[in-house]
Amino acid sequence: MKDAALVSRLRADLLAWYDGHGRDLPWRKGARDPYRVWLSEVMLQQTTTAHAAPYYARFLELWPTVADLAAADDGAVMAQWAGLGYYARARRLLECARAVVRDHGGRFPDREDALLKLPGFGPYTAAAVAAIAFDHPANVVDGNIERVMTRLYAIATPLPAGRSEVRQASAQWVMAQRAGDWPQALMDLANQVCRPKSPLCLLCPLNAACVAFRAGDPDRYPAKLAKAPKPRRHGVVFVVTDGVSVIVERREGKGLLGGMLGLPHSDWQAEGGEVAVKHMFDLTYQTFGAYEHVFTHFALTQEVWLARVSVDDFSDVLRRHNAYQALPLAEVKALPTVFAKALKSLLSLDLAAG
DNA sequence: TACCCGTGGCT
DNA sequence: TAGCCAAGGGT
Structure with missing residues (x-):
């Protein structure tokens, strides 16, 4: 004192x-x-x-x-x-x-x-x-x-x-x-x-x-305890779009990103773990490069899979999958950064084309 | 207590 | 690049 x-x-x-x-x-x-x-x-x-x-x-x-x-x-x-x-x-x-x-x-x-x-x-x-x-x-x-x-x-x-x-x-x-x-x-x-x-x-x-x-x-000072090493995980995120909107879901619970809108994605598996990629909504995807995102307690490498579909097919997906909704591409800012990055990685593409 | 929970800037 | 750091709280 x-x-x-x-x-x-x-x-x-x-x-x-x-x-x-x-x-x-x-x-x-x-x-x-x-x-x-x-x-x-x-x-x-x-x-x-x-x-x-x-x-x-x-x-x-x-x-x-x-x-x-x-x-x-x-x-x-x-x-x-x-x-x-x-x-x-x-x-x-x-x-x-x-x-x-x-x-x-x-x-x-x-x-x-x-x-x-x-x-x-x-x-x-x-x-x-x-x-x-x-x-x-x-x-x-x-x-x-x-x-x-x-x-x-x-x-x-x-x-x-x-x-x-x-x-x-x-x-x-x-x-x-x-x-x-x-x-x-x-x-x-x-x-x-x-x-x-x-x-x-x-x-x-x-x-x-x-x-x-x-x-x-x-x-x-201040002395701090050593931090645990940060594990690495990997996964796949699905971008389903008609050129105007993307398919998103409201994430449940109080855990990671709970309550936020998010893109559909695979499990985020630890290194060496096999990512179970099912073809979400039975659509066909083009694959793009992966991006990196670092959370507090793990680092994620995520591949981007893109499905560009017609307006009718887009509506059909929404009709058949109640848990999902459409988010206009202009409202990407409503997404947590880990998902906004996936869309940003596709920004060079004209999603409305093709 | 130890761990979970985001992101961006700086070194 | 990998790690550190920033006006913490909940469980």
């Missing part, structure tokens, strides 16, 4: 740094609306600010309030989330919006413990919304703040086992004054100065208290 007077002084220094050097992010504009704070926090989970920003703008345009989002069509929300990844976030986003309307009169609760009970709220998001939207002195700990704290205190215990030490360290800096600015100041410091690699320690307003800096090895 550090001396309380030192913490208090350096905290003021970092807030001053934040006032001059903090990032100008879309969700920081205007008054702090709990809905906007929450929406941004969910989108930013494991996602870069640059990737999330256009999605944030689009969601606010379509659904300006939590009540608007609660009333939205599930498929429309999933389609707007396509490409952002971690699709369970979108499912829980809707669940949460509806819970806020149903159980809280359309207003987010301001207490951290009440927020924690809402779908998609974990320890980080509950603390972040309590702090940023309601200015409560919550102990906000995310990957950025973990990095700053493990360096400040030279916490060598590898994560995630070291999380309790990190929380204790972080708690020492939490105060009522500018409670909402504080975690954002830490995150901006982590992003611009206390970077994962080659941190700019000489520019850091906290360096006087940083044990890792004094020891000359900030890159050691």
Whole structure:
């Protein structure tokens, strides 16, 4: 632990740094609306600010309030989330919006413990919304703040086992004054100065208290457990089109890409496994090259099989297979990237021809 | 706890 | 190129 007077002084220094050097992010504009704070926090989970920003703008345009989002069509929300990844976030986003309307009169609760009970709220998001939207002195700990704290205190215990030490360290800096600015100041410091690699320690307003800096090895922190190697899988995706639309299905369940539209595909088999390719819908396919897509826990090599059919045959497929629907080629953006890539690989072709 | 769950940019 | 990394949550 550090001396309380030192913490208090350096905290003021970092807030001053934040006032001059903090990032100008879309969700920081205007008054702090709990809905906007929450929406941004969910989108930013494991996602870069640059990737999330256009999605944030689009969601606010379509659904300006939590009540608007609660009333939205599930498929429309999933389609707007396509490409952002971690699709369970979108499912829980809707669940949460509806819970806020149903159980809280359309207003987010301001207490951290009440927020924690809402779908998609974990320890980080509950603390972040309590702090940023309601200015409560919550102990906000995310990957950025973990990095700053493990360096400040030279916490060598590898994560995630070291999380309790990190929380204790972080708690020492939490105060009522500018409670909402504080975690954002830490995150901006982590992003611009206390970077994962080659941190700019000489520019850091906290360096006087940083044990890792004094020891000359900030890159050691945070220590992390070795990751399991990523297996490789392979499969075949089927593109069935009449030149205007493609055949897609709504993916069931809560697993990979659950709730999203997807192209029909074979099993995704581990290396050495035989891919059971049946000729989907009893159609004849041309084969194209394969493309690569990397998920969180496996890498996929996928062959593209294309069937260009007449308008009548296309309708016939839809009539005979209830689980499938047509997606206009102009709406490819409604698909997760792993499937959008398959269509992109055919973009040089004129699908309407032949 | 360990694992599941996307994507894109950077090195 | 392969690996790392980014405002985590659920089970």
